Amino acid sequence: MIRLIATDMDGTLLNSEKQPPADFEEVLEELCRRGIAFAAATGRDHASVCRNLGGAAQRMLFLCDNGASLYRGTQLLEAHPLPEGLLPRIWRVLLKAGIADTLLCAQETRYCTGEGEVFRQQMQRHYSNTVFCKDPTCITEPLFKISVYYPGEDIVQALLQPLREELGGEATVLHSAKAWIDIMAGGIDKGTGLRRLAALLGVQKQQIMAFGDFYNDIPLLEAAGHPFIMPNAPQELLECYPLAAADWMHGGVTLTVRRLVLDEASGK
Secondary structure, eight states, rough: OHHHHHEETBTTOOTSSSSOOOHHHHHHHHHHTOOOOEEEEESSSSHHHHHGGGGGGGGGGEGGGGTTEEEEETTEEOOOOOTTTHHHHHHHHHHHHHHEEEEEOHHHHHHHHOHHHHHHHHHHSSSSEEOOOGGGGOOOOSSSSEEEEEOSSTTTIIIIHHHHHHGGGGEEEEOOOOOOEEETTTTTTTTHHHHHHHHHOOOOOGEEEEOOOOOGHHHHHOOEEEEOOOTTTTTHHHHTTTTTOOOOOGGGHHHIIIIIIIIIHHTT
């Protein structure tokens, strides 16, 4: 029996307009009635995701900043910031690679270092309370995640590998979207976040269903007994996991939940 459902947001639950499926609140209400928890697992901050979900957020759990912060509704349950002293080392690697567009995520504020107007507008669309910061090494508050934008095709060789070599086990470095690298504290990802959340709820792996669409969702999918990949995912991921019933633009998450959790439980 499924007791916990966790889903990535952008490219999975939310469509290109950052909206959930039309039947999302109806499905969520029925899940809550049956005692099945529903969690958003995202690389974004809590406030920006709640903005996309409206009143439904009050009835949900959240794994934000790729698992670095856990919430029940608006209540912060856990926070796992990057170790002190790591930021200058990260910044040296980025400067060497010629990177200017980054986003540094604290609990209340998102610090944007990119000077391009298009980059800033995109960050304001995806994140809440973004401010411009010329020198991020001056930031003193704890950071949950650092996101780095790199549009080159050689993102793995130019950025992912150098960051992993520099930081070792002190940080988790993930390829989170086609042109994005995310950096969290060592041992932090969506999978560890899901396991911590499951432990708080007393839920076993075989009682968890999860949905994702990109490489940073692999830990999330591996932590669930019933993982599903969206049809819009990269081809190599499509070969590793069962397919959701439809893609992100056609309500694939709620359609799968209806078919395999709600309808099956009711005998339809």
